[in-house]
Amino acid sequence: MNVSNESRIGVFMGYALSLTTAMAVLWLVLSGHYDSTLLLGLGAGSAVFASFMAWRLHILDVETSPYHRLWRFVLYWPWLLMEVIKTNITVIRTILSPDMVLTPRMVRVKTLPDTDMGRALFANSITLTPGTVSVDLDSDEIIVHALLKEMTDKAGFADMAARSARASGEKPADKAGGMK
Amino acid sequence: MSEFLQALDIIRPYVAGAVLILGAVIVFLGASGVLRLPDFYSRLHAAGVTDTLGTLLVLLGLILFSGFTLLSAKLALVGMFLLLTSPTATHAVANAAHKSGLKPLLGTWRSQPPKDEPGNNT
């Protein structure tokens, strides 16, 4: 990223602040004790300490503290949930049928998002929908094992790749040529 | 409006129970799929049924039971954590098997041989 030093420090402080806030909220949810000043102080201290350790480990970046672009993921989840429910019904019907017919396939999916985050999201989405599991991830393809041959539809994978690319913050325009 | 909310509060435990039972049934079906399917890679998919829809429905049922409390927030946290880690764990198992050279069953597999040509299960 080509940004000036001051704005980088600003972005950095943003990561630290949002990570500390998230830690504090997590502590409040898990603790359930809000009446003792000592406990609250210890909780706040541990939240700050966790952020400090993240800074010491040099992992304080957008991947440890992605909260400011969480809304993109939140927009992606309902669609993913619908896909998960649909494929679940298919897989359960297959398991329940007394004369089960499986057509397992290993396919290579070539249409990938560009960023690491988008690829991780895409591979995880493939695994999360039952019936398809991402077995191996290379620089230019994902090897997917599918339970039924109907699940290896190229257009479906391309659609999911485009959506996870959008959810991880890529511009949709430069992906238009790579479809199909 | 408040009457509507009261009615909602009366039916809430029943809805919660139905969702919970449905989730538990789906978890059981996923487990029986893991037992029934023929090879390792296809068993992954049956385990995925438990990990996704089963988890979602069981925890949703429990959240409906407890209402808007801190316990619900904890249950949602459990659900979020399971949904974030289960694809990673599944991918790790699948990748380890693939890297070690375990061959998947490909082609067509039938639990019962077709009636006209017996023994055709490749």
Add this chain to the structure above:
Amino acid sequence: MIFTAALLLMAGMTLMLVRLLRGPELYDRVLAVNSFGTKTVLFLCVFAFLIGRPDAVDIALLYALMNFIATIAILKFFRYRTLDIALSKMQRRGDHT
């Protein structure tokens, strides 16, 4: 109703134990342990409601964390027969900021 759900989850856990004992591959067993852990987490959540002690949900959260780490650790160990590869890689990349 909660009791029925708990019974169904326990039946599912038993089926996973059968798969764990029957194998046949190592990876089948790892998958069975992982899936057993997921069901245990769900069972603990239901159990908390069954006996009316919400503390069990905390144990469920902890068990979910431990189950994930245990699966990854087992797989890594069986692949490399050692657990100190990541540390040596980190030392090599030590200057990277």
